[in-house]
Every structure is written in structure tokens, then in C-alpha cells.
Amino acid sequence: xxxxxxxxxxxxxxxxxxxxxxxxxxxxxxxxxxxxxxxxxxxxxxxxxxxxxxxxxxxxxxxxxxxxxxxxxxxxxxxxxxxxxxxxxxxxxxxxxxxxxxxxxxxxxxxxxxxxxxxxxxxxxxxxxxxxxxxxxxxxxxxxxxxxxxxxxxxxxxxxxxxxxxxxxxxxxxxxxxxxxxxxxxxxxxxxxxxxxxxxxxxxxxxxxxxxxxxxxxxxxxxxxxx
Numbered sequence: 001x002x003x004x005x006x007x008x009x010x011x012x013x014x015x016x017x018x019x020x021x022x023x024x025x026x027x028x029x030x031x032x033x034x035x036x037x038x039x040x041x042x043x044x045x046x047x048x049x050x051x052x053x054x055x056x057x058x059x060x061x062x063x064x065x066x067x068x069x070x071x072x073x074x075x076x077x078x079x080x081x082x083x084x085x086x087x088x089x090x091x092x093x094x095x096x097x098x099x100x101x102x103x104x105x106x107x108x109x110x111x112x113x114x115x116x117x118x119x120x121x122x123x124x125x126x127x128x129x130x131x132x133x134x135x136x137x138x139x140x141x142x143x144x145x146x147x148x149x150x151x152x153x154x155x156x157x158x159x160x161x162x163x164x165x166x167x168x169x170x171x172x173x174x175x176x177x178x179x180x181x182x183x184x185x186x187x188x189x190x191x192x193x194x195x196x197x198x199x200x201x202x203x204x205x206x207x208x209x210x211x212x213x214x215x216x217x218x219x220x221x222x223x224x225x226x227x
Contacts, residue, residue, distance in 0.1 A: 008088065010114075014103070015101075017172075022204075025147070027063030072087075089126070092127065100129070101130075103115050104141055107138050120207065131209075143186055158172070
């Protein structure tokens with residue numbers, strides 16, 4: 001059965017910066033990926049439309065099945081807890097995800113913190129698995145899932161990030177380079193040397209993962225079990 005992944009991000013480009021390679025890996029393997037962005041950013045001279053189009057263009061490159069948006073005011077999430085909660089319950093009821101990804105709760109950006117709080121509340125009630133991704137502002141982040149990438153995945157992530165041309169204050173090449181080297185702070189060099197050839201990694205924190213023991217295949221009696 002096809003799995004469905006829901007990524008709840010505070011802002012445009014949050015998901016792609018944190019897990020662009022992971023997204024592409026999912027979509028190449030036939031997993032449905034839905035990204036929901038709680039705000040399209042600060043309004044002004046068509047800014048919302050521009051950022052929405054950038055997300056859709058990046059999503060097309062990554063193979064995202066669907067990309068939706070709320071209209072929570074940027075940097076004002078603290079005033080809209082109830083609206084965010086209601087929106088996420090509606091979204092999860094519509095998407096029915098197996099896995100939810102969202103921001104790590106310890107973060108310098110208050111919008112990220114509130115997104116993590118509300119997405120966690122909803123996911124623990126309505127979804128099977130919950131993973132946190134790291135943003136550039138995450139604090140005390142200790143990953144327990146490290147997903148390595150290939151040069152093709154890195155290049156696809158770079159292409160997706162290039163869609164966010166309106167974000168002049170952010171150097172997207174820096175984020176690509178971070179995904180190529182940042183995981184090394186968590187993995188001893190002797191382990192890195194044993195890994196297959198790769199071109200970097202993205203890091204995550206598993207909040208909850210439920211495995212189905214009934215998926216085991218038993219052949220020729222109980223003594224021969226394959227999982």
C-alpha cells in the first residue's frame with residue numbers, strides 16, 4: 001500500500017531546506033508527499049503570490065504530490081494557536097498521513113516553535129509516526145535518524161532551492177553545502193569511512209515510530225521467520 005507523508009512547515013522553503021533530498025527520495029520510491037505551509041510570508045506587492053508560486057515550482061521539481069497553504073500572518077503565529085490547531089486537524093483528516101514531519105520544537109524562531117507544538121499535538125492523535133527536521137535555527141538538536149544522499153539528490157535539492165529567488169537574504173547554496181557536511185558533527189569519522197559513497201546527508205529526530213509486527217512473513221512453520 002502506498003504511504004503518505006505530510007510535511008508541516010511554517011514558511012515557504014523551510015521544508016526544502018531541511019529535507020529536500022528526503023522528499024525526492026520519497027517521491028522516487030512512490031510515496032505520496034503533501035507539503036503544507038502555514039504562511040506564505042509577509043504580504044506586500046504580490047509577495048504572497050510570488051512565494052506560493054516558488055513553492056509550487058520547487059514541489060514540481062521534487063515530485064511533491066500536493067502543496068497547500070494556510071494564511072496565518074508571518075511572525076504572528078503566537079496570536080493564532082487556535083486557528084493553526086483547527087487548520088491542522090482539518091488537514092490531517094483530509095490527507096490521512098502515515099508519517100508527519102515538522103520543525104524541531106527547540107528553535108529560535110517562534111513561528112517554528114508554534115508550528116512544532118501544534119503539529120505535534122495533532123500528529124500524536126491522528127498519525128502513526130512523527131519526525132522532526134532541523135532548521136537553521138534549531139537548538140540542542142541531536143538526530144537519531146541520518147539519511148545519506150547521492151549527488152543526484154543533492155543536485156535536485158539545489159535546483160528546488162533555486163526556485164526561492166525572492167529570498168534575497170538567504171544564500172541557498174549555503175544550505176546545500178550544510179547538508180553535505182553538517183551531519184559529520186554527529187557521526188564519528190570511522191563510521192563515515194564505512195558508509196557507501198554519498199554526497200551528504202539530512203538529519204532528523206524521531207519523536208515516534210510504530211512498527212507493524214504483523215508484517216512478518218512466516219514460512220514453513222514458526223521456526224523460520226523473515227522480517
